Amino acid sequence: MKYILIFILLFNLLYSKTSNYSIIIKKPFNESLLDITQDYDKQISAIGYSNSYDVTGSNIQTSYSDPFEYLSSLKNKHGSHFHLIKTDKKANITLNKSINSVNFAKAVSIIKTPNNGYFIGGYSVDGSLSILKLNSVGDTLFTKTFGTKNKDKMNSLVSLKDGGVLSVGYSRTSRSPYDDKFESGLGLNDIYLSRFTKNGIKLWSKKYGTEFDDEGVDAVEADDGSIIVISITKNLKQQNVDFMKLNENGDKIWLKHYKSDEQVVPHKIIKLRDGNFIISLSKKDNLRNNQIKLIKIDNQKNILIDKEIYTTYSSVLKDIKEYSNGNIIGVGYVKDAYNSDALVMLLNSDLKLLNQNHFGDDNYDQFNAVTILNNSQVAAAGIHTDENLQESNMWIVKLNKDLTITKLYKTKSEQNQELYLKLSKIFKNEIENQLLSIKNDLTIEFTSTNLYFKVSKYNLTKQQKAFLTKFSKKLIPFLKEKQNNIKTIEINGHTSSEWGDLNFTNNYLKNQKLSMNRSYSTLEFIFKNQNQEIKILLSKIFKGSGVSYSKKIVVDNAEDKEKSRRVSFKIILNDTK
Numbered sequence: 001m002k003y004i005l006i007f008i009l010l011f012n013l014l015y016s017k018t019s020n021y022s023i024i025i026k027k028p029f030n031e032s033l034l035d036i037t038q039d040y041d042k043q044i045s046a047i048g049y050s051n052s053y054d055v056t057g058s059n060i061q062t063s064y065s066d067p068f069e070y071l072s073s074l075k076n077k078h079g080s081h082f083h084l085i086k087t088d089k090k091a092n093i094t095l096n097k098s099i100n101s102v103n104f105a106k107a108v109s110i111i112k113t114p115n116n117g118y119f120i121g122g123y124s125v126d127g128s129l130s131i132l133k134l135n136s137v138g139d140t141l142f143t144k145t146f147g148t149k150n151k152d153k154m155n156s157l158v159s160l161k162d163g164g165v166l167s168v169g170y171s172r173t174s175r176s177p178y179d180d181k182f183e184s185g186l187g188l189n190d191i192y193l194s195r196f197t198k199n200g201i202k203l204w205s206k207k208y209g210t211e212f213d214d215e216g217v218d219a220v221e222a223d224d225g226s227i228i229v230i231s232i233t234k235n236l237k238q239q240n241v242d243f244m245k246l247n248e249n250g251d252k253i254w255l256k257h258y259k260s261d262e263q264v265v266p267h268k269i270i271k272l273r274d275g276n277f278i279i280s281l282s283k284k285d286n287l288r289n290n291q292i293k294l295i296k297i298d299n300q301k302n303i304l305i306d307k308e309i310y311t312t313y314s315s316v317l318k319d320i321k322e323y324s325n326g327n328i329i330g331v332g333y334v335k336d337a338y339n340s341d342a343l344v345m346l347l348n349s350d351l352k353l354l355n356q357n358h359f360g361d362d363n364y365d366q367f368n369a370v371t372i373l374n375n376s377q378v379a380a381a382g383i384h385t386d387e388n389l390q391e392s393n394m395w396i397v398k399l400n401k402d403l404t405i406t407k408l409y410k411t412k413s414e415q416n417q418e419l420y421l422k423l424s425k426i427f428k429n430e431i432e433n434q435l436l437s438i439k440n441d442l443t444i445e446f447t448s449t450n451l452y453f454k455v456s457k458y459n460l461t462k463q464q465k466a467f468l469t470k471f472s473k474k475l476i477p478f479l480k481e482k483q484n485n486i487k488t489i490e491i492n493g494h495t496s497s498e499w500g501d502l503n504f505t506n507n508y509l510k511n512q513k514l515s516m517n518r519s520y521s522t523l524e525f526i527f528k529n530q531n532q533e534i535k536i537l538l539s540k541i542f543k544g545s546g547v548s549y550s551k552k553i554v555v556d557n558a559e560d561k562e563k564s565r566r567v568s569f570k571i572i573l574n575d576t577k
Contacts, residue, residue: 021091021398021406024384027051031083033381033394035110035369037118039136042374043088046381046396047110047120050083050098082107082122084138087396091408097138105130109157111165113198117141119165121157129154129167131196144200147171152192156218158227163198166227170215171207191216191231193250206250209233214242220271222299226253230266230279239263241281243301256301264293268319272296273326276304278351280330282316289314290335294328294351307351315343319369323376327354331367331380334358342367342382342395344403357403362387365395376401415485415573416442422482426474435467442571453565458493458517460525472526475569476534483537488572490543491526493519496561497549508548516546522567 025031033048082105086095099107099120107122116136123129129152133141150172158166171192190209193216196202208214213234219227222245229244241264245253258264260283268280281293292315296305309315317330326349334343341360344367347353359365367382377400384395398406410418423438430436435448446452450463460468479486493515499507523544527535553563 021408023085023087023091023093023396025085025093025096025394025396027393028391030392031394032383032392033083033085033368033396034106034108036371036379036381036396037110037112038371038373038379039086039112040116043086043094044371044373044379044396044398045084045086045095045110045118046369046379046394047107047118048083048085048381048394049080049106049122050394051080080106080125082120082132083394084110084118084120084134085394085396086138091398095138099132099134099138099140108154111157111159114163119157119159121154121165121167123152123154123169127151127153127172129169129194131157131165131167131200133200142200144196144202146194146202146205148192155216158219158221160195160221161225164196164203166219166221167192167194167196168216168219168229169193173207173209188213190214191229191244193219193229193246195250204250208244208252217266218269220269220277222271222277223275224299226299228269228271228277228297228299230269232266233257239265241266241279243279243297245299245301254301256297258295258303267317267332270320270322272322273324275299278320278322278328280317280320283308285310290316292317292330292332292345294320294347296351305351309345309347309351309353317343317345318367321370321372321378323372325349329370329372329378331370331382333366338362340364340366342380342384342397344370344378344380344399346401346403355403359397359405360384363389364392367395367397373398377406412573412575416440419482419485419571419573423478426478430471436471442573444569444571446566446568447563449562451566452562453518455496455498455565456514458514458521460521465525468522468525469529472529476530476538479541480534480537483541485573486541486571487574488543489541490545490570490572491519491523492551492568492570493517493522493544493546494551494564494566494568495549496564497552497559498561512546512548514546515548516544518565518567519544519546 027050029051031050033046036046039045082099084095084097084099088094105122105124107120109121111119113119118134120132128145129147131144135141148171152171154167154169156168158168160166169192170189173190190207191214192207194202194205210233214231216229216231219229221227225248227246231242233240233242241258243256247253263284264281266279266281269277271277276296276298279295282290283293285291292309294307295303297303314335316332318332320328320330322328328347330345332343333340339362341358342365344357346355364385367380370378370380372378377398380397382395383392385392400406419442420440427436437445437447451467495511495515499510523542527538553560
């Protein structure tokens with residue numbers, strides 16, 4: 001397998017930055033991120049769960065025979081909680097919030113609301129389901145807890161065009177045909193759907209299923225307002241996938257059984273720009289490895305494409321999204337006998353594999369969700385596990401369209417400050433001895449009397465050559481190290497404003513020529529005294545220029561003619577992205 005070591009950005013005391021947009025949030029015990037979205041301010045938000053427990057056992061005062069009774073006694077103190085993470089374009093964590101719920105709970109989906117807030121969906125260990133509406137800073141506006149008297153689970157929360165949401169999951173069957181939610185099925189579990197308005201009002205809850213074990217996995221709203229649901233049916237002999245179309249009130253329009261000789265598991269359904277749908281599934285091959293399967297269907301249950309992507313190792317796509325050009329991005333995991341890596345795949349509109357990449361260390365890593373950003377980059381959320389450790393961590397990665405990790409770029413002012421401090425440290429002795437000065441705009445001025453030019457002269461003196469030799473030995477390694485940041489280094493020749501009794505035109509032109517000669521003689525001396533590798537580097541960034549007396553030195557409102565006869569260096573940076 002191909003491994004790309006991820007540079008870790010740790011939170012709190014362990015939080016640091018690298019040049020890559022990869023954030024790992026480490027908290028005690030296992031945690032994970034399960035869904036991700038982009039905010040309207042271009043930040044990235046991800047939802048998952050974190051855990052907290054009373055490791056001292058100080059709150060245990062009673063013996064319990066029922067584990068759920070014990071968990072209930074703890075209420076909000078300890079256990080799993082919804083966890084919201086928000087990051088900016090520089091990979092800074094701007095929001096890191098654990099959201100308490102009635103009981104221990106795990107979030108599964110995050111949906112943007114028009115006011116830059118969120119709908120969050122999840123489930124608790126006691127079998128209840130929850131929908132939370134949050135504002136842009138993660139404060140809870142309302143919570144809706146719902147479900148049956150039996151144990152329920154939510155697998156997905158789906159955004160609807162009316163601003164509401166649809167909960168998709170399953171519920172243990174009531175085994176009673178008189179249950180007002182009962183549609184069909186007397187199996188172990190039934191598909192369980194609930195629709196809510198944007199204000200949290202429940203419109204309906206319904207169950208669907210067979211005599212076997214049925215589980216709702218995901219759903220999506222069609223252009224006509226109908227809902228396409230994907231589910232799985234399990235029995236002792238086989239495992240089948242079902243596609244079901246409902247109207248807006250949850251009434252069944254059609255049902256299609258997708259039967260396969262292999263064990264097939266659905267993971268995600270999305271609506272395409274052409275009005276059709278793609279479903280991501282996985283199936284077991286002859287070696288019992290997972291292989292990726294993608295199915296494209298239309299609104300009338302016709303299968304348009306049935307595509308299998310065979311890989312060397314066991315692979316699954318947990319989430320998929322469509323680019324504006326019809327390409328599909330998918331994320332999940334690839335697993336061999338030793339470890340699991342996060343997987344990213346790019347496919348064309350015909351579901352042909354264009355590119356793939358793996359990310360992770362020598363342990364367990366996985367992407368659970370992906371979102372396409374406004375600039376065509378993507379953000380993925382999932383799980384990272386450090387080598388030789390067992391606790392999972394929340395993980396956010398930003399990727400380029402070629403599936404490489406996005407580099408973090410500083411603003412020009414930040415780069416200027418960083419390079420200014422670096423240069424000031426390199427030339428500390430020269431600055432203290434007043435041989436040169438460095439400005440915040442990365443201009444280097446020679447300030448020693450021995451380094452100025454005599455009137456009308458441009459050939460370098462022995463003292464100037466000696467200083468430029470020492471100066472170059474410090475500057476060149478800096479230019480080599482920072483060559484990716486530097487666009488140009490200007491060597492500017494300067495003059496004083498005098499030139500005998502010439503008229504203004506001749507005065508300026510002769511000073512211009514003199515300043516250019518001073519620039520050239522300095523550039524030539526530095527360039528000729530380098531090896532071939534450095535000459536190639538300097539040929540790309542060196543720029544000689546003469547500025548005549550346009551930047552003469554003025555002290556106390558009078559020109560300092562001696563100090564004006566000089567050369568200066570100015571570093572110009574590349575444009576930031």
